[in-house]
Amino acid sequence: MYGVLMYALVGIAAELAEQLVAIETGGEDAVHQARTRVRRVRSILSVYHSAFDRDAERRMRARLKGLGHRLGDVRDREVRARDLAALAEEQTRPEAATTVGALAARAAEQHERASDDLLRLLRSRGHRELLADLQQFVAAPPLSEAGADDPLKVAKKGLKKAIRRVQRTEGVTLEQRHGTRKAARRLRYAADAVTEDFGHRAERVASAAETVQDALGDHRDLLLLARHLREAAPDGALDALAAECERRAEEALAGVDDALASIVW
DSSP states (O other): OHHHHHHHHHHHHHHHHHHHHHHHTTOTTHHHHHHHHHHHHHHHHHHTGGGBOHHHHHHHHHHHHHHHHHHHHHHHHHHHHHHHHHHHHHOOSHHHHHHHHHHHHHHHHHHHHHHHHHHHHHTSHHHHHHHHHHHHHHHSOOBOHHHHHOHHHHHHHHHHHHHHHHHHOOOSSHHHHHHHHHHHHHHHHHHHTTHHHHHHHHHHHHHHHHHHHHHHHHHHHHHHHHHHHHHHOTTTTTHHHHHHHHHHHHHHTTTHHHHHHTOOO
């Protein structure tokens, strides 16, 4: 597990560096890909935290969290602008198309401003130091005694704990389901990193967790879009569109319960 897990960290860190460069050069989908790599590294460090020096692991995860938030802000605004533009094109009533189109244009402007702020961050000295420290961390990871002595035991214990977190994060509110989604995402990325050690069992867990993550992600995006439409038109002019988004959000939940039930070790 030591070799496989550390190799995974090295690979993901290298991919992150590539995607961050791609953001600066206008690479397609680079923000989303960079955000995903940040989440993968943080998930591995979180689930297998017992394998690392506690302070070093926490510091690195916290620093990556800040970068992830900035990437996430840009990505979320990108998705909002994209979804509103697509919704505007679907409208057959001119007044609805005009209203939603204006929302899409405003969202696109907000996305552009957030992107400019991100570029300034990526060109800063602090960001370069973070990348250098991350490369050093994955090249020579600060292992704990348990991580050095019995890494497979640490990995199995971490995965089982991550599975329990997914299973006990229950509730039907938007934020409760968001908590379940984050737990499933963390488990997915952690299981992906050790499939060579645990084979089909880890692959099955990762696949089920991905199903939960994707479904709850679609559900959340649609509900947030519906909320945005209602807030943007308090006179109720966009209520029908919001209701349609809410209907599609409920459809996105199909199969989630079965996927959750299949997440076992």
